[in-house]
Amino acid sequence: MSDRFTQTTSTTARLNVYIQGKGFPILALHGHPGSGRSLSVFTNHLSKRYQTFAPDLRGYGKSRFNGIFEMYEHLDDLEALLDRFGIEKCLLLGWSLGGILAMELALRLPQRVTGLILVATAARPRGNHPPVTWQDNFYTGAAALLNSINPSWQWNRETFGKRSLFRYLIQQHTPTAYNYIAKEAMRAYLQTSPTATRALYTALRAGYDRLKDLQQIDCPSLVLAGAQDRHITAESSLETAQYLKNSQWVCYPNTAHLFPWEIPQQVLGDIDRWLEEHPQVIGSQ
Incomplete structure (x- = not known):
């Protein structure tokens, strides 16, 4: 290699x-x-x-x-x-x-x-x-969209974030982590x-x-x-x-x-x- x-x-x-x-x-x-x-x-x-x-x-x-x-x-x-x-x-x-x-x-x-x-x-x-399921993708899309609008929204972190693929990227679902994801991860992913x-x-x-x-x-x-x-x-x-x-x-x-x-x-x-x-x-x- x-x-x-x-x-x-x-x-x-x-x-x-x-x-x-x-x-x-x-x-x-x-x-x-x-x-x-x-x-x-x-x-x-x-x-x-x-x-x-x-x-x-x-x-x-x-x-x-x-x-x-x-x-x-x-x-x-x-x-x-x-x-x-x-x-x-x-x-x-x-x-x-x-x-x-x-x-x-x-x-x-x-x-x-x-x-x-x-x-x-x-x-x-x-x-x-673990293998990625359609539910993972659904929750991840919802969590990412809502997080881009309001990164500090606890309801989104609890309802969608912890069920999404975010749960394999972070363990501590804090406003700080979600702010970084909203500010830097989404644009980088799209680019x-x-x-x-x-x-x-x-x-x-x-x-x-x-x-x-x-x-x-x-x-x-x-x-x-x-x-x-x-x-x-x-x-x-x-x-x-x-x-x-x-x-x-x-x-x-x-x-x-x-x-x-x-x-x-x-x-x-x-x-x-x-x-x-x-x-x-x-x-x-």
Whole structure:
């Protein structure tokens, strides 16, 4: 499977990117479906001290792309983005698919990556999501529509949200989580192209597994997981942390794949503490 990531192509996409703050650069990579704006829970906080770059990956958000492409081409695009902004070294933060790309970029460009913050992701991703029923789709559509109108409506969260597919993405059906879903998830979902979906699922069906290659990564890593994540299980995130040489693993109880939107302050606090303990990842000693 790794060959899908180690190829190179001469054609790169000029990615739309959201830039905030000043200081040491942090490249933040979103998941599927997603966009650069989906990472505001991280970038709004981190950009107070660092400069954050949150691109829309090829085929996502405003980075429109016509035609079929493979997963490795995301890496070509990201390397071109680093060159475009003159970023010699950066910290990588990746959520879900973004975490996979962060690990791949660290393998490809070890001299440019100072550290990894890996969120709800794994080098050998495994899920245990139950089959989706028509009732799931019905409740999800109703919950999403009503949530876009009134994200804080408790009746919707209790009546539709907890019966919808949201129940596999979050465990804590709070106004905070539903506000993030309304503000960032729905638009990102609608802007995700079929070709981006094809590229991801083609790679996963081929049996993506980079565990043994992780020993090549020397930089410090923080691996964060939700205990009830059904999309990429906490066990597969722990497995990744165990293969990384210099990693710290944190698992949050009663949370799922979107745990940064469930418990943002706790997650950001843990990231801040890790950054203080590893000043080298932000260019300090």
